[in-house]
Amino acid sequence: MEGYYRKIIEEGTFEHRFYKALGFPPISDEGNEGNFVLRITLGDMALLDGFYMSLPGDAGSLSIGDAIRRYVLCESEEDRIEMRRKLSRDPNPDLLDIYDDLLYLYEQAEAGRINLSYHINNGASDIQPTDPVSLHQRLCTTRNASRVTRYGRGGLATSYRLLDLVLEVYDNVDPFSGLTDQQKDAMLRDFRAIFILYLMDKFGYQPGLQDTGHKTQDARRTDFGTSVLSLESSVLSLSSAKHLSTVLEYLASEDVGLATCIQGEYFITPRGYDLLSSVIDEAEFYIDNYDIFGDVYVRGVSEIRFNTGYGGNLIVPVFMRSGIDPYRALFIVALYLENLDELASDLAVLSSEDAFKELFSLIGWSPTEEEIGTELLDRIIYEGSLRVEERQLREARLRHIESIERRISKQ
Numbered sequence: 001m002e003g004y005y006r007k008i009i010e011e012g013t014f015e016h017r018f019y020k021a022l023g024f025p026p027i028s029d030e031g032n033e034g035n036f037v038l039r040i041t042l043g044d045m046a047l048l049d050g051f052y053m054s055l056p057g058d059a060g061s062l063s064i065g066d067a068i069r070r071y072v073l074c075e076s077e078e079d080r081i082e083m084r085r086k087l088s089r090d091p092n093p094d095l096l097d098i099y100d101d102l103l104y105l106y107e108q109a110e111a112g113r114i115n116l117s118y119h120i121n122n123g124a125s126d127i128q129p130t131d132p133v134s135l136h137q138r139l140c141t142t143r144n145a146s147r148v149t150r151y152g153r154g155g156l157a158t159s160y161r162l163l164d165l166v167l168e169v170y171d172n173v174d175p176f177s178g179l180t181d182q183q184k185d186a187m188l189r190d191f192r193a194i195f196i197l198y199l200m201d202k203f204g205y206q207p208g209l210q211d212t213g214h215k216t217q218d219a220r221r222t223d224f225g226t227s228v229l230s231l232e233s234s235v236l237s238l239s240s241a242k243h244l245s246t247v248l249e250y251l252a253s254e255d256v257g258l259a260t261c262i263q264g265e266y267f268i269t270p271r272g273y274d275l276l277s278s279v280i281d282e283a284e285f286y287i288d289n290y291d292i293f294g295d296v297y298v299r300g301v302s303e304i305r306f307n308t309g310y311g312g313n314l315i316v317p318v319f320m321r322s323g324i325d326p327y328r329a330l331f332i333v334a335l336y337l338e339n340l341d342e343l344a345s346d347l348a349v350l351s352s353e354d355a356f357k358e359l360f361s362l363i364g365w366s367p368t369e370e371e372i373g374t375e376l377l378d379r380i381i382y383e384g385s386l387r388v389e390e391r392q393l394r395e396a397r398l399r400h401i402e403s404i405e406r407r408i409s410k411q
Contacts, residue, residue, distance in 0.1 A: 004119050004125045004166070005119055005120075005121045005122065005125070005166045006121075007041065007046070007047050007121050007122070007166075008047075009047055009048070015048060018048070019047070019048055020142075021091065022048075022091055022092040023090055023091035024037075024039075024052055024092075025037045025052070025054075025142060025160055025162070026052060026053060026054045027054060027142070027158060027160045035054070035057075035158065035159065035160035035161065036054065036055040036056065036057055036059050036060065036137075036160065036161045036163075037052060037053070037054055037055070037140075037160050037161070037162050037163070038052065038053055038054075038059075038067070038068075038071070038072070038162075038163050038165070039051070039052040039121075039162065039163070039164050039165065040052070040072075040102065040165045040167060041121070041165075041166050042105075042166070042167050042168070042169060043166070043167075043168055043169070047121075049094075049098075050098070051095065051098045051099060052095075053071070053072070053087070055067065055071050055163075056071070059071065059133055060132075060133045060134040060137060061132070061133075061134065062132070062133055063129065063130050063131060063132055063133065064118065064127070064128075064129045064130070064131055064132075064133055064136070064163070064165070065129030065130060067133050067163075068129075072102065073103065073106055080103070083099070084096060084099070084100075087099055097310070105167075105169065108365075112172060113171075113172055113173045113364065113365070114169050114170060114171060114172050115169075115170040115172050116167050116168070116169060116170075117167070117168045117170065118165060118166075118167060119165070119166040119167075119168065120163075120164060120165065120166070121164040121165070121166050122138075122164065123136060123138070123164070124136065133163055136163060137161045137162060137163050138161070138162055138164070139159060139161055139162075140159070140160055140161070140162045141157045141158065141159050141160075142157070142158055142160070143157055143158070171361050171364070171365070173361065173364030173365060174357075174364065175357055175360035175361055175362075175363045175364040176353070176360070177364070187327060187328075188353065188356060189246075189247065189250060191331050191356070192244070192350050193247050193250055193251050193256075193258065194276075194331075194335070195335065195340065195343070195350065196244065196247055196248070196251065197251070197258060197259065197268060197272050197275065197276055198276065198279075198335055199344055200259070200266065200267075200268055201268060201273070201276055203344065205344070206265060206266065244347060244350065244351070247350075248261070248266060251266070251272075252266065257269055257271050257272075258271055258272035258275060259272055279332055279335065279336070280336065282332050283332045283333050283336030283337075284336070286324075286329050286333050287333060287336075288388070288392070289385075289388055290315055290319065290322075290324075290329075291315075292306050292307065292384045292387060292388055293306075293313075293314045293315045293318040293380070293381075293384050294313050294314075294315050295307050295308060295309065295310075295311040295312075295313070296311045296312055296313075296314045296380055296384070297310060297311035297312070298311075298312075298376070304379065304380055304383050306383075306384060306387060312367070313362065313366065314366070314367070314372070314377075314380060315362070315366075316362055316363050316366035317367060317368060317369050317372060317377060318377070318380070318381055318384070320369065321369055321374075321378070321381060322381065326360075326363055327360060327363070330359060330360060330362065330363070331356075331359065334359055340355075340359075343355055
């Protein structure tokens, strides 16, 4: 079917000139019939950010999957080393890193952690990797600027065949695979309970009210509830409460005591408000001290950089190495950042695992301590913690200076 992707770079634009300066298309001036180029982008990734390389002319006789296995993934470690050596000499300085990312992606697919679907940019969608390359290639032309003369700006045209692939990545990882059913059920019960308390506090949600047009105003609010009620209680209606009976009973149980039920209406108890306040403090602690590990770039044995825009997300292994439960940390931060508010429109989804699977998918994707190496992971934590401490000291100095300035201005 025709469909999904229509990525182009208009000829004559800055992007077109920049792309050409990066070495695309990687073809020679001789033997036009043999020039073959493979380009791979992911989903909505821009063409400028994608992977590309030249392929032997006979690649057109292979299937798409076989061509990628033979010439991109390579059939031996020696071939991959040679490929990296070749790409390191390419005009595009990022091409080697993109190649390593692509290798990792196929490793994850081979391990069954993800599924890949194949599409052709400006062509057919949902194609099969068993399709022959020749079925989806297209003929393109480019002009060699070095051949442009004072008599004209066109120069000599060079033709090449292009296989313009777009890969879509689908998560196939069970983030709960490391938990027993009992551990998972207990954890999700606690998270559902906290979420319902959050709705009651922030939006005035009342799961026990029959009158869906009624709003409550709690006598006490945490920082979650400082905003004006932005969701109508008709959205947070009793129609969803039947899916939450177990959670509500748990909240109001004598041992838990986070809510109380009076004449069919539920109210947050002081203990419940204390819990919500502690959740805010906990979320801010995670953000302040661990957000830096969401973008870590490691190169070689000595270079560790943070917040580069192209590093890996190591928050989960850092959490685990630091003795922090990654499930709870991710849930608490998502709650704090209001990333779960959309669930309020259909609380029935809370009774399933689907919403939580998406939230915790990072756990399944993240590298483990063993894959990173304990020594390297400890160095990353040490370096990141130093930068966090430096930032906090700078912020404390600024607050101190501002306090002095305020006192002076009052004199």
